[in-house]
Amino acid sequence: MLKALHSTLLCDIANHATATPDKIALVEGDNRITYAQLVSRIEACALFMQSLGLQVGDRVLLSAQKEKEFIYVYFAAHLLGVVNVVVDSAAPRERLDYIVNIVKPAACFGETGVVAGCHIIPFAEIPLDDCCEAHLKSPRLQATDVADVMFTTGTTGAPKGVCLSHDNISGSASNTNGFIGTKTDDIEALALPLSHSFGLGRLRCVLSVGATLVLVSNFANLKSFFTVLEKEQVTGFGMVPAAWQYIKRFSGRRIAKFADQLRYIEIGSAAMPVEDKRLLMELFPKTRLCMHYGLTEASRALFSEFHANAANLESIGRPASSLVDVQICGEDGQRLNNDVDGELCVRGNMVCRSYYLDKDNEEAFYGDWFRTGDWGHRDENGNFYLTGRKKELINVGGEKVSPAAIEEAIMSLGVKDCACVAVNDPNGVLGEVPKAYLVKGETPIEINEVKSRLAQLLPPHEIPVEWEWIECIPRTSSGKIQRLKLKQ
């Protein structure tokens, strides 16, 4: 049986395979994979990766497709000390090329597209026959070694690689399971994308506790999602607030018929209006409605359960566990008093130790406190509240979008100048959406043409929803865009 003392997650999964080998770990369509099969396939995959010559510390690009093979490769890499760089293969080519240039992967798994000089292995070509574990080398690894590098949106437009160690990801799973109360007999539907910290985190939570994970492509087809809830007797799922807006709009109150079977719903990645929290409480009176505040760098730092915190629904919660500290800091990094606004800073077992590139670590921490870039305060009872954001990212339905990246793409189309800011989604679904302010250049160009050409450069959620021509973009004397002036 698999030995990986550096990875609490792998040890947990191996223990489930020993204690309950026939328990279903994964459901993918009609395929059902037991814990014994899961471990055996992780080992087979690790053996295959070893045969490719992959070494401890090598990076592999892993396409976040919602398939069981993704999970085998993901954990096999952890077993060997190979670092997963999990990417959304549908991301713009430029973004993937940027990531490849930085991490220089030794191999690519899944549909990553062509990567120069790199061995690409489609999931279907991974041999998963039973393997002899004796052939697997057992490298000496530490829990603090990097397990995954997740790229998040940076404020300058270039993605930042967040280095998460084995103890970071198991710490986050343990904190989250402790708060939500996920148990071995739970069955969770995973409709969140695996390329994000939230979805990947749910996967780890479910498997570490020995529960069953049902892979669902996404929330787009709610008829199909509800069929899965019924057929698999699902007891929990995770969603972003935009998914809830979507569920409400496309299915009304139909989901309430599952209220008795759903033990928990985890919500996160963006703010949720209080009226939506109240509606969820009404529709799910017995379900644990757990909303987290966190970032890829500090996954699930705070938690709030709506029913338990009904008098305080504006709060983003309290620290997820006794192993997590959150404090409000002033500009000098000093802790501020209660009720005073400052920057939320986090330290704890799940907080990353560094970014992949040294330059991204500058000003990222106050000592061992990670600076979130979000502003807020703490009340005398220990509840935290968000009041603003220092970083200029736009949160489109949970997807963080850099205005600088959109501006760069628009400028490449012949516009003289432009600036993007967050505005409320006019459709009331995504929370925030980008708005672009444009200044005409010498060559005339219509907004419709900018929009259609932008579709070739940016993913759909990054394309501005509102557009406005203006005379000039307000800038500081150093040339920095004054976005607040535009918002006003």
Next chain:
Amino acid sequence: MESRVKEIIARVLNVDLSKITDTLSSGDIPEWDSVGNLAIISTIEQELDVEFPLEDLFDLTSVESIVQEVTKLLHA
């Protein structure tokens, strides 16, 4: 009308028109996620000047069902 609806779906999802078959459903391809579905519905409403009744949205899960709904609305 069928070809117009399919052209809109392909354009909104930024995928090749050949992928937009009658039986293709939301969630079948990564591009057709909930954000993509919202964009399809709003673009069809804008460009074809129709308004999908809220109670019908739950059943609009495939290319075929969207084409049928648009045809019904345009002839109502």
